[in-house]
Amino acid sequence: MRYLDEFRDPGAARQLLDLISRVSTKPVRLMEFCGGHTHAIFKLGLRQLLPPTVKLLSGPGCPVCVTSCADIDRAIAMAQWPNVIMTTFGDMMRVPGSASDPGRPRSLQEAKALGADVRMVYSTLDALAIAEANPNQQVVFLGIGFETTAPTVAAAVLQARAKETDNFSILCLHKLTPPATRAILDAGEVRLQGVLGPGHVTTIIGSRAWEFLPQDYGIPCAIAGFEPLDILQAIHLLVESIEKDAPAVRNAYRRSVDAAGNTVAQRMMQQVFDVAPADWRGLGTLPASGLKLAPDYQLWDAMRRFPVQVQPGHEPKGCRCGEVLRGICEPPECPLFGRVCTPEDPVGPCMVSSEGACAAHLQYGGA
Numbered sequence: 001m002r003y004l005d006e007f008r009d010p011g012a013a014r015q016l017l018d019l020i021s022r023v024s025t026k027p028v029r030l031m032e033f034c035g036g037h038t039h040a041i042f043k044l045g046l047r048q049l050l051p052p053t054v055k056l057l058s059g060p061g062c063p064v065c066v067t068s069c070a071d072i073d074r075a076i077a078m079a080q081w082p083n084v085i086m087t088t089f090g091d092m093m094r095v096p097g098s099a100s101d102p103g104r105p106r107s108l109q110e111a112k113a114l115g116a117d118v119r120m121v122y123s124t125l126d127a128l129a130i131a132e133a134n135p136n137q138q139v140v141f142l143g144i145g146f147e148t149t150a151p152t153v154a155a156a157v158l159q160a161r162a163k164e165t166d167n168f169s170i171l172c173l174h175k176l177t178p179p180a181t182r183a184i185l186d187a188g189e190v191r192l193q194g195v196l197g198p199g200h201v202t203t204i205i206g207s208r209a210w211e212f213l214p215q216d217y218g219i220p221c222a223i224a225g226f227e228p229l230d231i232l233q234a235i236h237l238l239v240e241s242i243e244k245d246a247p248a249v250r251n252a253y254r255r256s257v258d259a260a261g262n263t264v265a266q267r268m269m270q271q272v273f274d275v276a277p278a279d280w281r282g283l284g285t286l287p288a289s290g291l292k293l294a295p296d297y298q299l300w301d302a303m304r305r306f307p308v309q310v311q312p313g314h315e316p317k318g319c320r321c322g323e324v325l326r327g328i329c330e331p332p333e334c335p336l337f338g339r340v341c342t343p344e345d346p347v348g349p350c351m352v353s354s355e356g357a358c359a360a361h362l363q364y365g366g367a
Contacts, residue, residue, distance in 0.1 A: 007227035016232040017028035021051040024239045026069050029055050029191060031182055031327055034198035035355025036064035040226050042364035054239060057190060057327040060180050060282060063145045063197060064091045064353035065325055067278035069313025072097035075142050076105055077308040078171060079116040085134060086118045087127035088142040092159050093120060095349045098313045124156035131168035140302045143170045148200040150174045150291055154272035157300050160166035169302040174291055175278050177201050178209060179289035185217050190327045194238035197223035199253045206261025207251050214247035225253040272297055281349065282322030331358040338362055
């Protein structure tokens with residue numbers, strides 16, 4: 001805790017805020033691409049503390065939130081398949097899909113209430129253990145997340161192969177962060193001057209993976225951790241780069257991130273997965289932005305084992321989660337926010353997830 005306390009020093013935070021105020025002379029729009037950053041920023045009140053020249057926007061950095069309605073519908077249909085145990089992280093239990101007919105489950109939680117065997121787990125290995133304990137049932141793990149969680153799923157698949165566990169499979173919905181960042185910038189709906197790089201993701205992929213931002217788009221990127229001084233230092237680096245017109249990738253999270261990243265995790269991902277198109281809520285289908293199981297591991301591919309058919313997904317009426325994820329809308333601008341859509345009865349995923357921007361706005365408020 002002493003080590004973490006070094007990054008929570010109020011005096012040092014004030015010094016960094018003063019430094020940002022002195023350096024910043026022109027309006028800048030910075031986007032964080034990590035839901036963990038979004039919640040830290042709101043919890044710490046950083047938007048209100050920063051000078052008016054610095055505006056922070058939240059992006060598509062919540063893996064629960066960017067999972068498409070069609071993929072949620074697929075998971076619900078798979079959970080209702082005979083003899084299936086569906087396992088998932090807790091946030092995914094309550095994310096609504098497309099169903100609106102009475103009697104049809106809108107979420108995995110509702111499917112469980114109607115009799116499906118849906119279980120919350122804390123890791124992929126928990127799901128694998130359930131498969132080993134229930135050899136006469138098929139166990140599906142709902143694999144979501146970015147580059148941070150994909151290596152753990154790869155490790156579980158490798159372990160299942162080594163143990164010849166053939167009643168375990170993955171519904172692979174993993175997504176890659178840099179292509180989504182490109183999509184936001186290419187769309188041009190928000191004009192960004194800098195990107196706050198995701199700390200956990202970059203621990204895996206390395207800061208070098210963000211070099212395309214200064215090279216292709218002429219904007220800086222600063223990798224940030226999750227403590228107050230981490231985030232403020234990264235914002236200072238971004239503002240300094242913008243003021244000097246010297247875009248570069250800068251690392252404010254050196255205790256966890258280096259240029260190359262976690263090469264062991266990268267090799268594991270490359271062994272188990274192939275890069276594929278993926279459907280993103282709010283962004284549509286993006287090429288080379290997702291992961292699928294490689295041919296040698298298709299025995300553990302739930303989509304091949306359970307070929308459920310679902311209709312094209314559709315967003316709930318009035319929900320603006322897609323716009324929130326693209327940074328063109330703040331949660332309070334959604335007509336459902338805090339009224340029809342609440343954490344107890346969410347309409348969209350941004351209110352469900354612990355990393356969702358709507359949940360952060362409602363819990364902590366913010367300008």
